[in-house]
Amino acid sequence: MRVLLASNSPRRRELLHEVIPAFEVVPSRYEEIAREGESGRARALRFAEGKAKEVFSRFPDAAVLGADTVVVLGGEILGKPKDGADAFRMLRLLSGKTHSVYSGVCLVTPEGERCGVEETRVTFRALSDEEIVSYIQTGSPLDKAGAYGIQDSGFAASCDGSYSNVVGLPLERVREYCKELHL
Numbered sequence: 001m002r003v004l005l006a007s008n009s010p011r012r013r014e015l016l017h018e019v020i021p022a023f024e025v026v027p028s029r030y031e032e033i034a035r036e037g038e039s040g041r042a043r044a045l046r047f048a049e050g051k052a053k054e055v056f057s058r059f060p061d062a063a064v065l066g067a068d069t070v071v072v073l074g075g076e077i078l079g080k081p082k083d084g085a086d087a088f089r090m091l092r093l094l095s096g097k098t099h100s101v102y103s104g105v106c107l108v109t110p111e112g113e114r115c116g117v118e119e120t121r122v123t124f125r126a127l128s129d130e131e132i133v134s135y136i137q138t139g140s141p142l143d144k145a146g147a148y149g150i151q152d153s154g155f156a157a158s159c160d161g162s163y164s165n166v167v168g169l170p171l172e173r174v175r176e177y178c179k180e181l182h183l
Contacts, residue, residue: 001061001062001109001183002024002059002061002062002063003020003022003023003024003062003064003183004023004024004025004026004055004059004062004063004064004065005024005025005026005064005065006026006027006028006030006051006052006054006055006064006065006066006067007025007027007028007051007066007067008025008027009067011149011151011167011168011169012067012168012169013025015164015167015169015171016065016169016174018171019174019175019178020178020183023065026055026058026059026064028050028051028052028054028066029054030047030050030053030054030066032047032050032068034077034079038077039072040070040071040072040077040102041102041117041119043068043070043077043102043104044068044069044070044102044103044104044117045068045104045106045115045116045117046104047066047068047104048066048067048068048103048104048105048106049066049104049106051066051067051068051106052064052065052066052106052107052108052113052115053066053106053108054066056108060110062109063108063109063181063183064107064108064109065105065106065107065174066104066105066106066108067103067104067105067106067168067169068103068104069101069102069103069104069145069165069166069168070101070102070145070146071090071094071099071100071102071145071146072099072100072101072102073093073097073099073100076093078090078094078099078145078146078147079145080142080143080144080145080147081141081147083142084136084142086147087136087141087142087147088132088133088136090141090146090147090148091127091132091135091136091147091148091155092127092129092132094124094127094146094147094148094155095124095125095126095127095132095155096125096126096127097123097124098122098123098124099121099122099123099124099146100119100120100121100122101119101120101121101122101145101146101165101166102117102118102119103117103118103165103168103169103170104116105117105169105170105173105174105177107174107177107178107181107183109181109183111182112181113181114176114177114180114181116173116177118161118162118165118170118172118173119161119165120159120160120161120162120163120165120166121160121161122150122156122158122159122160122166123157123158123159123160124155124156124157125155125156127155135148135153135155140152140153141153149167150163150166150167
């Protein structure tokens with residue numbers, strides 16, 4: 001069966017290759033619209049499901065994987081920063097604190113679907129303003145939820161749960177869904 005990844009994320013592409021060697025990338029046209037009062041867990045799941053189902057509507061004979069990741073600190077959802085100033089604000093907020101990373105994952109096939117959310121707790125060490133500015137200047141945080149990549153920032157003091165979830169795709173859950181849907 002043809003497998004499609006409903007994402008342009010290079011990190012998700014890399015990770016998915018560990019589970020499914022042969023797949024195609026078909027970016028979703030799903031419009032991500034935030035809802036007032038929605039939890040990070042609910043948003044990640046809704047966006048992942050929306051992305052997968054939108055691509056599946058165009059390719060109904062394929063297996064489609066959609067995913068979305070958000071960072072939550074004290075009830076505030078930290079998506080991708082708007083610009084460098086927003087990235088600085090987010091990283092300053094995360095400095096020295098523990099936050100949750102939620103990744104929604106949805107696998108839709110002609111035989112059925114499996115959708116769920118993975119949570120990982122990440123604690124940042126205290127960051128200096130100079131470290132934050134230097135990291136922002138690399139451009140790396142601008143396309144990442146919470147303005148950081150755990151794999152390239154060196155900011156995490158601890159990671160409780162799935163590391164791949166924080167990178168953008170909880171591989172354990174993806175493997176489980178693939179097995180359940182016979183992929």
